[in-house]
Amino acid sequence: MIRRPRSATAASWAALITLASLASPAPAQEATRGRMYTGPHRILSTPVPTAPNWAGVPYRITALDTKGDTRYDKVLFHADDFGQYLVAGARVLPGPAVAGMEAEQPLTVLRNLSQATLMGWRDDLSALPEVARESTLGTKHGEALVRVYRVAKGSILVKAQGRQPTPDDAYATNIASVVARRGAVVVFVLAQNDTSPDDEDAVRRMATELFDALTVSAAR
16 A cells, blocks of 8 residues: 555644554454454453454454563454455553553543554545544543544545555445553544445444453553
8 A cells, every 4th residue: 555644733632542554463363253363462352353244254363563662462353355454452550651541532532542542553545534423432442532534535445446546445434443542541432334335323333342342451
């Protein structure tokens, strides 16, 4: 994917909660349906979700790089042939970052974190996509912000006939974001489903179901 510069605001927040892009994941492994996944730093664990594709192809699992931060786990579940992706992460933030967030309105913090996690993962996007839907949700991880972003030319799958596809062959799609913060702990999920690019409910359901299934430990 072509990489473009991110906005200054998204970049500054992404420095706190940076995600690896799809271009450079750690080696992936096949997922077994019903299997539990636990991150390498044991901050995050979850049952492996079921990929919502007609062929029953399971998600593969890629543990994403945390750049040496041992109080941060993040993982990508992906069924690449169907353009179906889930990113989940949990991080225990350092004290100065927490103090800065405490000085802001909680909803502002969650909006900034939603933008940062999205742009950190999809760092090929030139600008923050349009927010198509926004709501809040009470969860076991705290009050969560749920957003659906409409991303022009944002699909990872591309449409091309009889020739080599280019980034211009990408089409509009939705990406859902769920993020919550309780004290020093930030928990988030991102979901994309290029098989149903116009179905806001599909990605929202993917994201909220995984978010609800996450178990987070800040004890380490």
